[in-house]
Amino acid sequence: MKLKLIRYTPEPERTVAMSARLCYSASGAEDLVETMSDEQVGKLIAQLLNMGHLSTFEHASFTFAIEGISRVLTHQLVRHRIASYSQQSQRYVSEHGFEYIVPPAIATNPEAKAKFDALMSQVQETYDELVRLGVHKEDARYVLANATETKIVVTMNARSLLHFFEKRCCQRAQWEIRNLANAMLAEVKAVAPRLFAGAGPACVTSGYCPEGQLSCGRLAGIQLSK
Amino acid sequence: MKLKLIRYTPEPERTVAMSARLCYSASGAEDLVETMSDEQVGKLIAQLLNMGHLSTFEHASFTFAIEGISRVLTHQLVRHRIASYSQQSQRYVSEHGFEYIVPPAIATNPEAKAKFDALMSQVQETYDELVRLGVHKEDARYVLANATETKIVVTMNARSLLHFFEKRCCQRAQWEIRNLANAMLAEVKAVAPRLFAGAGPACVTSGYCPEGQLSCGRLAGIQLSK
Amino acid sequence: MKLKLIRYTPEPERTVAMSARLCYSASGAEDLVETMSDEQVGKLIAQLLNMGHLSTFEHASFTFAIEGISRVLTHQLVRHRIASYSQQSQRYVSEHGFEYIVPPAIATNPEAKAKFDALMSQVQETYDELVRLGVHKEDARYVLANATETKIVVTMNARSLLHFFEKRCCQRAQWEIRNLANAMLAEVKAVAPRLFAGAGPACVTSGYCPEGQLSCGRLAGIQLSK
Amino acid sequence: MKLKLIRYTPEPERTVAMSARLCYSASGAEDLVETMSDEQVGKLIAQLLNMGHLSTFEHASFTFAIEGISRVLTHQLVRHRIASYSQQSQRYVSEHGFEYIVPPAIATNPEAKAKFDALMSQVQETYDELVRLGVHKEDARYVLANATETKIVVTMNARSLLHFFEKRCCQRAQWEIRNLANAMLAEVKAVAPRLFAGAGPACVTSGYCPEGQLSCGRLAGIQLSK
Known part of the structure; x- marks a missing residue:
């Protein structure tokens, strides 16, 4: 798998914080761009995450170029509907000399x-x-x-990514899409660490396992189900 | 291919007409349910279609059970995001004795x-x-x-279906998804003829070919491009 | 407030159960329609709810006609984007003799x-x-x-409704939209009790208060935050 | 009205062109980033627009901070569902000393x-x-x-914006949201002229008036309806 974060909204953390501040303040958005300290940005993002007020996370988008993945993976991936996809076409591109993914x-x-x-x-x-x-x-x-290699460009906003990570970083997710989700999480954490501070599978973000399973190591010490 | 329209909003045409009427009338929605004649329903739907005011078409939903199609088809199908899908899982269902689609x-x-x-x-x-x-x-x-047979349940509202037909009933659409789109169109026309009166590929609905192509018979006598 | 559930997908519970069964079974969708007992339908829905596998809940849609509500309410309501709306227009309908909502x-x-x-x-x-x-x-x-009375037709699928109830049945939601949410929940519970068995605010569905607040009676005895 | 384009995907035109190229090429996305000339980018975007293949336009997002607009406008604006909004709250922000919009x-x-x-x-x-x-x-x-001034942060991708301009730059759109749409169009044209080259109301983009009206000057010389 070859993954690259090729584009993202500039200053994604400040974009989110500023949008959130606008909702609760009499100041205009422009003023907020300039007047929030980096510390205030961090504090506000932590509050939003803690309360699950994630609509402002939608203002920050991330675009990935992904190669070396199978169509098993992409058939699952494109089921996430709050996202944009451009995939290499098997209709127009010859598969003479195709590569493939081995589980x-x-x-x-x-x-x-x-x-x-x-x-x-x-x-x-x-x-x-x-x-x-x-x-x-x-x-x-x-x-x-299904194993045939494909390439895809994917854009998701931060809120949609958080949901994607909840579902696909889970130990019970299929291995290939889990690997992709973990790699994507590492990429966005590098550029927007505070937006994705607590990101991961649902057991990590919510404290219980919605799968109701005992099958993975992560479960030790956390609540099994609601 | 085996297609069945298994569910749909009762009285889909009246549902759409009544919702549209509410927007432009001082009457309540309930009154409208009872007081619109069948002729008024038809006339209002024709006006909505003619002016492209299709938001009220979203109140009527249609659910199909589809079998005997390939994963080539479903990988295209699930790219339509204003829709709901439940697909047979190759993760949980054994493919010993799988069937396949031959182009x-x-x-x-x-x-x-x-x-x-x-x-x-x-x-x-x-x-x-x-x-x-x-x-x-x-x-x-x-x-x-890719040829492996799959099964899927699909729900789309009438507005999303109209868009789906524009793209997928086109002669340039891939043959298998075009066959599906035509079969779905026949099904919904049977139960809601006035909602889907002019439905079909973009050249039929808009009068010009957005593909800018000369490759299909339908083009004779219509404008080639905008 | 005057609320009426005017349309919904016939047999909404069976529709959901049948779609879920298709994902994990070699049988076709049509067979499943006929062969699932009512008890099996109920058991499967309970499992889906328990594991948070809610995508099949999207196949059941519900349409409400709502009157006697303010534009304070509808401005919040239409922010829910996985839904369809037709609202009485102040552009085309005269407000001579308008009514209004008093908090x-x-x-x-x-x-x-x-x-x-x-x-x-x-x-x-x-x-x-x-x-x-x-x-x-x-x-x-x-x-x-803002108090001016308005009328609206709203369609949401069962998954979107569950999310709507989580946010808007909360004691901290604005009173008017909370009243609406509670009334909508009562309506859908009457026709699809098993789909909405555990529906309600997030504290009820997840066992903790995402608002991180002590301000409402419901909190007694449940975990305050994650 | 005070409008500012506060964020957008870097190199929006190249982002779109590169994503489109990936679909029809055996090359990887990264190679495409570097090897497309600016002329190639422009030519490809023109082709995509001409054929209505707009899915790749979703990879470029634009975020606006808007002030000095009424809640008449925002109640219409937030009906566009493929977009993200953060609006100043009348629940939390005092309206002592509110300003208002005069038609x-x-x-x-x-x-x-x-x-x-x-x-x-x-x-x-x-x-x-x-x-x-x-x-x-x-x-x-x-x-x-309704006239009360409000502030809002809006994010839309280029495809959603094109649709927004089709509906809201129309002479028959309500004056305030039309002014906003025109101002937004001017802003995005300044930074991505080729993505929005032909953007505007439906009569401009499609060559006929979907409103079927004679009421506006633009109609002279173009087809009245389909």
């Missing part, structure tokens, strides 16, 4: 790995033959595997 | 069809072997093809 | 009530005079008070 | 203006008296007029 449980099992790789070779061969037989890329792609 | 261009080409079928057999074999080797379904599915 | 704290204070009513009379008089002077309704309405 | 049709009519101002004075007086009588701000605000 760790298969990569570490030599017998499984051999079968997996052998099948991927046959998929490539069949795809190429179909194209040679005059089948268009948009139809030849029906043979491509 | 017409392949089904009608014996050589291509033979290669396609042969590959699907090998995919099934590899999937089953991986499971036998202890690989979980959620990882074994990485070998499954 | 209980004013209604029960004779001195305040007298001043409130006196002002409303003057608002009406000024509005009428402006119209007589040739000012269009769309401009004359600038003098109308 | 031009009233400002230019001395008799109407006198009545308007007189009423606003009485509103202020009544508000202040209610507060003195112990009524909370959240209830005293029921007497405040």
